[in-house]
Amino acid sequence: MPADLGLAADHPNQRKVRAFRAAYFRHRVQTEPLLDQFANWFQRDWLAQIYLSALVRLAIEAEIGVEEAHRRLHSSDIVSPLTIVLDTIFQSLELPNGQQQSQRVHDDLLILCRDRNVTDSIGNLARVLWEPPDQQWQQWAGERFKASVGGALLEACVQSCPQMEAGDLYLDIDAGPRPPDAPQLPPDVCEVWVTESTIGGGGIIEEVLRSYVADPRRFFRIAESALAPTDFEIVDRELTRLLELTATDAELNNTLNSIRQATSHANLTQATLQLRRTLAQRGFSVTHAVLSAVHSRILRSGSSQQSDALLRRLVGNWNHAEETLGVELDPRVVAFVASQNPAVQSGLATLGAVPANDDYWRFQTIYGLLWPRGSQVRGNGLSFYNPFAAAVIPDRDIVRDLIQCHEPSIQLGPDYSAEVDHGIASHGAVRLVAATSARQALKDAILRISAVPIEVDYLHLFPTVVSLTQDGSDVVISLDAREVLP
Numbered sequence: 041m042p043a044d045l046g047l048a049a050d051h052p053n054q055r056k057v058r059a060f061r062a063a064y065f066r067h068r069v070q071t072e073p074l075l076d077q078f079a080n081w082f083q084r085d086w087l088a089q090i091y092l093s094a095l096v097r098l099a100i101e102a103e104i105g106v107e108e109a110h111r112r113l114h115s116s117d118i119v120s121p122l123t124i125v126l127d128t129i130f131q132s133l134e135l136p137n138g139q140q141q142s143q144r145v146h147d148d149l150l151i152l153c154r155d156r157n158v159t160d161s162i163g164n165l166a167r168v169l170w171e172p173p174d175q176q177w178q179q180w181a182g183e184r185f186k187a188s189v190g191g192a193l194l195e196a197c198v199q200s201c202p203q204m205e206a207g208d209l210y211l212d213i214d215a216g217p218r219p220p221d222a223p224q225l226p227p228d229v230c231e232v233w234v235t236e237s238t239i240g241g242g243g244i245i246e247e248v249l250r251s252y253v254a255d256p257r258r259f260f261r262i263a264e265s266a267l268a269p270t271d272f273e274i275v276d277r278e279l280t281r282l283l284e285l286t287a288t289d290a291e292l293n294n295t296l297n298s299i300r301q302a303t304s305h306a307n308l309t310q311a312t313l314q315l316r317r318t319l320a321q322r323g324f325s326v327t328h329a330v331l332s333a334v335h336s337r338i339l340r341s342g343s344s345q346q347s348d349a350l351l352r353r354l355v356g357n358w359n360h361a362e363e364t365l366g367v368e369l370d371p372r373v374v375a376f377v378a379s380q381n382p383a384v385q386s387g388l389a390t391l392g393a394v395p396a397n398d399d400y401w402r403f404q405t406i407y408g409l410l411w412p413r414g415s416q417v418r419g420n421g422l423s424f425y426n427p428f429a430a431a432v433i434p435d436r437d438i439v440r441d442l443i444q445c446h447e448p449s450i451q452l453g454p455d456y457s458a459e460v461d462h463g464i465a466s467h468g469a470v471r472l473v474a475a476t477s478a479r480q481a482l483k484d485a486i487l488r489i490s491a492v493p494i495e496v497d498y499l500h501l502f503p504t505v506v507s508l509t510q511d512g513s514d515v516v517i518s519l520d521a522r523e524v525l526p
């Protein structure tokens with residue numbers, strides 16, 4: 041286990057730290073023994089979200105930090121702000137006689153919010169949102185680290201043997217009791233176990249081992265690819281970039297409007313193809329997931345440049361709030377805070393008829409405009425199922441920041457060829473990095489590398505392209521010569 045998991049308050053990857061603080065707060069609420077006698081697991085999840093919504097709203101409206109907002113929240117009537125959150129999130133039911141009746145979940149949660157023991161307990165746990173990491177923080181981070189490493193290795197096992205199914209293997213991040221004659225592990229070493237689900241085994245582990253021996257580097261590349269951004273993360277990145285461009289890019293706005301104004305299938309098809317070309321020219325990942333998200337979120341029925349401006353404001357406020365408060369916010373919290381913002385309410389009014397004084401309608405409308413992001417989607421690619429153990433949510437960023445990559449990264453430039461040759465000869469693999477705007481130069485470089493052999497001792501080798509990923513505004517090409525052992 042690494043001595044430092046990179047979760048200090050001053051770590052360069054602040055996105056990871058913000059996400060961990062919010063996830064750790066929810067975890068502490070779920071596992072707090074003092075709450076066992078008051079709320080079940082389902083209610084605790086809602087209580088954490090309700091409390092965080094009230095806390096964030098107070099911090100944003102008063103332009104103060106989370107710690108000061110926490111002090112003010114508990115120094116006054118805490119029930120009132122929590123009740124506002126409840127009334128906004130849960131819709132009242134209309135009875136046949138015209139009266140309104142709240143839902144049962146709403147009433148149960150309201151009782152808990154009025155219990156001082158519950159609010160004081162959650163308030164004490166909320167200190168993890170700004171205080172330095174403690175021992176429990178580090179212990180849970182270690183569990184998530186093991187779950188992430190184990191999830192990546194499990195994915196490598198499954199992908200190494202296409203004939204197997206995902207349910208054929210189980211992952212245990214707890215090694216369990218060791219036999220008396222087994223050597224004890226050093227204090228800083230942990231184990232994760234991949235076992236077959238079939239009693240007695242069916243030869244799957246042996247097949248994984250054969251695949252690993254044939255090409256160990258391929259096995260670990262698959263494991264590393266499992267740590268790569270998921271489709272949800274790529275969609276979040278591209279939608280955010282697209283909304284930012286709509287503020288200044290007239291050509292892009294005209295392309296979007298041509299889709300909205302299409303009156304026939306032929307016009308719609310032509311406008312959609314033009315959108316693909318326009319996005320590709322600006323370095324977007326024009327994948328099926330991204331285009332589907334663009335059509336469902338930005339080009340949805342009834343959308344316009346006014347709705348683009350509103351969505352751009354929502355996402356901008358979302359990012360600013362997370363950076364200012366130092367805590368990652370999930371879409372429900374953001375939707376509630378935005379529903380109480382007068383500027384956002386005015387923006388909603390420009391989109392059509394708005395029910396008067398209907399907080400629930402505003403909350404649901406805003407929530408429907410947003411999309412999943414952050415830690416909510418980063419662990420999806422590493423999730424695993426074990427019927428004999430409680431699941432631990434992986435955290436891909438913890439592992440990625442700790443991977444010591446020995447493959448040199450080479451920036452595409454005048455001397456890239458010599459650097460690639462030296463990197464392949466020394467390490468067997470390199471990463472060629474180029475800006476998305478330099479696509480033609482990158483294409484020429486790949487064609488040259490694939491056609492001109494690299495001299496390694498007495499061999500002439502041709503590196504192969506094993507992966508292409510996008511890291512922000514850069515494209516990263518991984519080149520590998522499997523004949524070279526690092």
